[in-house]
Amino acid sequence: MEPSLPFYILATLSVFSALMVVLSRKPVHSVLYLIFCFFTIGCHYLLLNAQFLFAVHIIVYTGAIMVLFLFSIMFINMNKESEPHKNTLIKIAAGVLAGLLFLVLLEATKGAETLGPPSPNESYSTVANLGKVLYGQYLLPFEIISIMLLSAMVGAVMLGKKSVD
């Protein structure tokens, strides 16, 4: 399947906004670009006919997490002085390493176009089908993930509450 025109528009927008997250000087701008980036990625799900994923992505990432992010960034005092000075050598080394990883991944995904995206006509991602898979084949992971959420919650309460002494 050939990628359509909307795909190219969305892809350009998401790459642009992802770059702006890193390049913009003000942290608040970065967060706003990140929200935009998540939104465009959500639209990619829509192109792949995954409406449920689209809705969840918008609600969870763009809605909940990014608002939290924005709040916490506004709370933190981000002055120039408070930022620790990084060693230039470490900066260069990190840049080279990240670039190499990027090259490896770029090269690796080259063969992926032969596989092609799943056909958008299938109704595989409707909420009904998703529910069947989640409560059928993936019942155990679905249930056991509650332990993970529980431990995160217990941990948050434990670290957050005032000790008696």
Added chain:
Amino acid sequence: MNALIVIACLGIAAMMSEVLGFKKLLLPLVAIGLISVVGLFVMDWNTSIRYYHDMLYFDNYAIAFSAMVTVLTALWLIMSKEYFISTTSKAEHAALILFCLTGAIVMISYSDLSMLFIGIEILSISLYVLAASNKHDLRSNEAGLKYFLMGAFATGFLLFGITLIYGASGSFNLQEIANYLSKNSEHLPMFVYAGVLLMLVGLLFKVSAAPFHFWAPDVYEGSPTLVTAFMSTIVKTAAFAAFYRLFATCFSDLSGWWGETLAIVAALTMLVGNVLAVMQQNFKRMLAYSSIAHAGYMLMAIVAMNHISAGAIFLYTSAYSIASLGAFACLHALGANDNEKIINLRGFIAKQPFNAGLLCLAMLSLAGIPPLAGFFAKYYLFYGVIQSGYLWLVLVAVLSSLIGVYYYFRVIYTMFLPREEEDGVLPKISGGHKILLTIVAILSLLMGIFPGILQGIL
């Protein structure tokens, strides 16, 4: 599977104990629960059942490792009684430890990559909190935050790897991925290799292997000693069980491709861990580096990947974990008031000869001196690696073991030195710590004299 449900319910019960008012019964309840869980595992032996659409697969390998981590947790509980009494949030601590154990068993017995991810996350999230559980200690806070940030970063790599492999094979199931890889071994897309590489990076981080080990000393040193003991024994055993299972069932067909890389990582881990451990003056930090070095030895079993490696890695993780628990019990009992220096052990043998002798046994087992468990574990491991043709790796391992002997013996040597004025009073080891030390010494001797009991079952 029943055992897993029992542990998860035990964790929830522990969490509710404060509200429902049976906090006093908590420790006996957990102890009885863990013992019955071991019993459930023994009953499942040789059944090899796949549960819930092949999400978990309790074959003998999974049962042996799950029973081992449960026994280790029970042993760990013997010395950590005061952790559940003197702290304010003991119900939460107990619950988090049990959730950790749940995660460990999930990641040992997974048969589906989604379960691997969930298991690792249950384990890690509980550990991040436990690492930071000493709220008034700045180092503990740093340990928790560092562990959390680095762990989340590594999880990203792991997830990306899982995604790429799913993209190629269309399945999360270990068996189906293995079938796909062997069927299309001629023309695999490049991103399968990238996926294996990224999963390798994520897992190497979790077991603190050499280029990804920088978090480990700080986290191990900063966390409360009991949590460090938990991390470097139970968590390490579970992580290696998961690591070995993934590479043995899933990626064994690609072993020509990742074998050399992993061999170099193993050699590097052993050398870095042992050489840096020599320079440490702090007992806890030394044990942290020694735990990195032992991770290198365990990686060798994954490199070797032949019919005896499963038994070898099982014997090695148990021998290492048991001896390590002994060392940490001593450190915890003697290291009151944050006195974790090695020289704090001066005069130990003159004041408490029996306890010092037991610590000696644990140290000798870690160093790999016959007739203790550590020696035979190393012997089986090296034997398997030679059979797979990695002679140079065994040479590096022997060399780094010799370096290891130096710093383990320095601890023993320090115990013989006379105690100085400025050292203060050496705390008396008694109660749970003494019981644990005795059990550790007996088990190390038993496993050394009859290594077949553990090695033969896998």
